[in-house]
Amino acid sequence: MDGYPVHVTLPVQWGDLDALGHVNNTRYFTWFESARIALFERVGLANTGADLTVGPLLATTTCDFLRPLHYPDTVVVGARVSRMGNTSFTMEYAVERTAETGVVVARGSGVIVTVDYRAGVKVRVPEAIREAIAALS
Secondary structure (H helix, E strand, C coil): CCCCCEEEEEECCHHHECCCCCECHHHHHHHHHHHHHHHHHHHCCCCCCCCCCEEEEEEEEEEEECCCCCCCCEEEEEEEEEEECCCEEEEEEEEEEHHHCCCEEEEEEEEEEEEECCCCEECCCCHHHHHHHHHHC
16 A cells, blocks of 8 residues: 555454445544554554553544445555644545555544643653654655
8 A cells, every 4th residue: 555654454344334234434443543553553652551651642533435345345454644743643544445456445534642641731742753653654
């Protein structure tokens, strides 16, 4: 998936369908989350546990649904960082059917804020994370 340095391949599950027989809109956000976490893992932002001080918080997310998906399908979800701010960055996502490489069926975005969980305030994206994100491109 060109232009998206991180991607995950996921099967469409029978339970992903709505009453009309296509993938329910909410499922795309779960796929975006899977790609987002894969990117976080690559850049060192996926730390968890009691010792976590600074970490990510999803502030907003959107999705444009371009084509319906059905069971059985398999999708590739790509993720990239398109904008780096002081305390936040914007991610973009693309979803393709593996049977139609290059045909995007959905696009999305999300704004991630870095937060000091102990203090309850947003903080500057750490330099190590900035460098790791830049190295993905």
